[in-house]
Amino acid sequence: MKLELTNAEQWIKLFTSKLDENVSTLNELDTAIGDGDHGTNMERGAKAVKEALDKQTPADLSALFKTTAFAMIQKVGGASGPLYGTAFLDMSKAAKDEADLAKLVQVGADGIKRRGQSDVKMKTMIDVWQPVADDLSAGPLTADQVDQALQSTKGMVATKGRASYLEEKSVGHLDPGSQSSAYLFDSLIEALGE
Numbered sequence: 001m002k003l004e005l006t007n008a009e010q011w012i013k014l015f016t017s018k019l020d021e022n023v024s025t026l027n028e029l030d031t032a033i034g035d036g037d038h039g040t041n042m043e044r045g046a047k048a049v050k051e052a053l054d055k056q057t058p059a060d061l062s063a064l065f066k067t068t069a070f071a072m073i074q075k076v077g078g079a080s081g082p083l084y085g086t087a088f089l090d091m092s093k094a095a096k097d098e099a100d101l102a103k104l105v106q107v108g109a110d111g112i113k114r115r116g117q118s119d120v121k122m123k124t125m126i127d128v129w130q131p132v133a134d135d136l137s138a139g140p141l142t143a144d145q146v147d148q149a150l151q152s153t154k155g156m157v158a159t160k161g162r163a164s165y166l167e168e169k170s171v172g173h174l175d176p177g178s179q180s181s182a183y184l185f186d187s188l189i190e191a192l193g194e
């Protein structure tokens with residue numbers, strides 16, 4: 001399906017709200033298998049995205065994703081800032097001549113893989129982005145599909161990022177970046193349903 005600008009704006013705004021509301025959840029997940037800052041990192045990014053969008057209404061999808069990317073890159077920090085930043089920057093470039101939602105999310109997932117030297121089954125946000133891209137290409141995305149992808153990270157051994165230092169001890173915990181990505185795609189479902 002084609003992603004309309006109004007839906008996309010709503011998508012990004014809902015995402016920033018979910019990040020604001022779930023700072024402690026994301027920090028707690030990151031305390032278990034990382035350094036406890038993922039919620040705080042994403043909260044900074046959410047604030048910057050909101051400020052940038054309030055200052056200037058994006059003219060098109062490409063501009064919306066670019067604004068989101070820059071705010072994330074400048075403010076989130078950590079591993080996740082450049083990764084989300086790359087995803088949105090690549091989606092911004094692709095959106096210049098592509099509006100298909102599934103294709104855009106796949107472009108974002110590919111950007112994260114390239115930037116993070118990562119792939120599925122490494123217990124990173126890719127374990128949400130890639131299944132969601134696949135699900136979107138098959139039909140409408142559901143909250144159950146997003147949750148299934150998120151929950152699948154629990155049983156994985158982390159082989160990328162800070163959680164990989166824990167090796168087998170990372171099993172039994174959700175990946176924090178997968179949880180924030182689940183908020184992203186839950187926001188997408190809500191935005192499309194309105």
Ligand code: ADP
Nearest residue numbers: 038041078079080116118124125160161176177
């Ligand atoms: P940091 O680990 O630097 O403190 P954050 O806590 O903000 O950064 O983000 C951690 C999240 O980033 C992880 O939960 C994981 O989903 C994601 N991540 C880390 N490294 C990679 C990578 N190489 N590829 C994809 N995602 C990654």
Ligand code: MG
Nearest residue numbers: 034035037038
């Ligand atoms: Mg962290």
Ligand code: MG
Nearest residue numbers: 035037078079
């Ligand atoms: Mg950190």
